[in-house]
Amino acid sequence: MTQSGALKKRILIVDDHPSMRMGLAHLINNEPDLEVEGEVGTKAEAMExxxxxxxxxxxLDISLLEGPTAGLELIVELRKRFGPLPILVLSMHDETLYAARAVYSGAMGYLMKQEPVRQVIVAIRRILDGELFLSEEVTQEMILNQIHGGNPALRCDPSVCLTNRELAVFRHIGMGLQPRKIAKTLNLSVKTIETHRLNIRRKLNLRDAADLSAFAVEWVRGKA
Structure with a gap:
């Protein structure tokens, strides 16, 4: 409890790097009204x-021991089982790649680990007050996507309209990987990769494999 007698807000840290968890815990526990009640590194531990x-x-970090986007999958699983939960995503991944996806999955904020460490506390307090915590760039991108989303002539943002697995396949296509190599990298069958490729083409309104490759390469370069 704080000196005023109010209960401290309890924070759970989900990150697969022990040193990162330790640093965050130290930062949060130094706040008079916040305390870390647990630190875990996997989806199963987080659910428990x-x-x-x-x-x-x-x-929550996007990358956990189960995979590079396991954190996004965890957000969805948490919402299904426990309903809405205040979640701040803290990640090394560029916000232009994953911030909108994190919010659509159920998170209330996204902060890159490269930001000043005190921003974590700012983000936590903002979210505990019921507000979203996003950069202005991401907020504008999400607004524009909502405005233009209903127009079939405007191609949707892959980071929003593709599933987590489809986005992973799409990024690897943009990196120049062939289906067999993508399948090996993601530990999937070539047939599954081809199914994802077809679904991606349908969602992005792309005519053929050549269009898919060209658009994926352009998109990846734009995120670099």
Whole structure:
């Protein structure tokens, strides 16, 4: 409890790097009204921790031990089982790639790890107050996507309209990888990769494989 007698807000940290968890815990525990109630590194541990003692907010990395986008999958699983939870995504990944996807999955904020460390506390307080915490660039991008989303003549943003797995396949296509190499990298069958490619073409209104490759390369270069 704080000196005023109010209960501290309980924070759960989900990150697969022990040193990162330690640093975050030290930062948060130094705040008079916040405390870290747990630190975990996997999806299963996170689900168990939330079930045992529902935290007031979760600080979550996109990349966990289960995979590079396991954190996004965890957000969806948490919402399905526990309903809305205040979640701040703290990640090394460029926000232009994953911030909108994180919010559409159920997060309330996105902060890159390269930002000043005190921004974590700012983001936590903003979200605990019921507000979204996003950069102005990402907010504008999401607004524009909502405005133009209903127009079939305007191609949707792959980072928004593709599933997590489809986006991973799309990025690898943009990096110049062939289906067999993508399948090996993502530990999937070539047939599954081809199915994803067809779904991606349909969602992005691309005529053929050549259009898909060209658009993917252009998109990846634009995110570099």
């Amino acid at each position: 921790a939330v079930a045992g003692s529902r935290p007031d907010l979760i600080v």
